[in-house]
Amino acid sequence: MYKVLVSDPISDLGIRQLSEADDVIVDKKTGLSEDELTAIIGEYDALLVRSQTKVTAKIMQAAARLKVIGRAGVGVDNIDLEAATQRGIVVVNAPDGNTIATCELTFAMLMAVARQIPQAYKKTVSGEWDRKSFVGVELRNKVLGVIGMGRIGSEVAKRAKVFGMEIVGYDPFLTQERADKLGVKLATVDEIASQADFITVHTPLTNETRNLIDRPQFQLMKKGVRIVNCARGGIINEQALVEAIEEGIVAGAGFDVFVEEPPAPDHPLLNHPKIVVTPHLGASTVEAQENVAIDVSEEVLHILRNEPFKNAVNMPPVPPIVLNKLQPYFALSEKLGRFLGQMTEGPAQEITVGFTGELADLDTTHLNRYIVKGLLSNHLGGDVNIVNAMHMAKLRDIKIVVQKSSASESFTNLITVTLKTDKETRTLAGTVLEGYGERIVKIDKYTVDASPEGAMLLISHNDKPGMVGRVGTLLGMNDVNIASMQVGRKEAGGSAIMVLAIDKHASAEVVNELSKLPEIMKVKQIIL
Ligand SMILES: NC(=O)C1=CN([C@@H]2O[C@H](COP(=O)(O)OP(=O)(O)OC[C@H]3O[C@@H](n4cnc5c(N)ncnc54)[C@H](O)[C@@H]3O)[C@@H](O)[C@H]2O)C=CC1
């Protein structure tokens, strides 16, 4: 049974897939402090959060079983990603489910700021009929600056067009082609600052976007500009905004997010007559909450059940179509790593991974991770997984080189892995044969055809008559049954190798006796 802890309020309907799964127990415990969460996290395989729970390194340190942290939303700034990656915990989010909700809140803010609806409401319900103070501005024919043109920014741009606005946008990944499609004029942040009548930000909070709009940008702005932040507190410098309002540059602002959440009661953005505030409500619609909970539950289940998943934040994204093509090679890649790690002596220095055939045209990042995981797991066991494999290799100064060539040899796809240690350099190649499954087809210079499974013996010997018999007799005498046997040699009478699949592990004594047989140079038992 997998145990899942839901530590923030998340839609019950959305997590139904988890709560109704036969292999999952869901516990809901919200409002826990860091210490309370640290005390219980050790029991759980998965943690589901929104933005309230801060998943710190301390919590993860105590999370011995935790495989996945699911964020029901986009931003993962409440999760220590570095710590999760180091501990091999996958962090998944639900990036699509709240796009429209946040985009629509952005429009609600733009309109509320343009027409001062909250301020007018407040006065009206207090009994004053004040029509003079609330003459607003129209969106039509105004320039809207959109900083961050990802999912939300692009939806904002589309809707702004319908309002008759002209849009200038900035995003480091926005191509001219996509900008043209969206009807957005490309501009720098400073150009947006100087041209826009309304500005809205839709980036994550990163070192680069912190204070993206600060005093210098406010100084470039037109008098009467209105500004909205429904992304993250800190992208627009809060103090600089208040000053820009006082200087008469900014006519109004709408903020859903704050540097500190909740902001202190005396925070300068609260109770300011020109600033409309909401308590981080971007994603707070029934639809969005259901969507993100469904999406993240699905991903968490995939991860718990070792099935392919797509929205990992601490692993490179791979499109599903590519993932489907790579999937048959996951187990082979891991076995190649495990096999090579066991047959090679000395601490790893460099791993060279070669892909030929169709694989060479794909993003093979995941396969590299499985290979490195397999290799390191010989010594690190369950501490290494595909999330932290590269990190673990880096910590050990192991260099990883990837080579690709679409020129295929005799196989549709071939994965060749070479491991260099301070003692030797060994090579292993494998493929997946349709209808026959995983195959090791090359060990160093020898061509073989072995199914990488269970316990195996790799024997280097001289190619002399009677070798197969000698090995078979000794194993038989020790009650070790041979399931299959392959001999590889370059030329008759030269050096050769034997690869045997055996039904049960051979004891260290048997391996030792084998290695003492005449003409045998080396025997390695490989456990896959
Ligand atoms: N108020 C709320 O409740 C919600 C807030 N958000 C916030 O909105 C942000 C955007 O969400 P999505 O559009 O779904 O994410 P996204 O990942 O689709 O888009 C973010 C865009 O920001 C761009 N970007 C990164 N650095 C930039 C920079 N220095 N200058 C300009 N653009 C930059 C990226 O290239 C990307 O295209 C999230 O990161 C999250 O912080 C998201 C959902 C709800």
Ligand SMILES: O=C(O)CCC(=O)C(=O)O
């Ligand atoms: O869960 C929430 O309401 C916050 C949503 C959010 O900020 C996000 O998805 O990045």
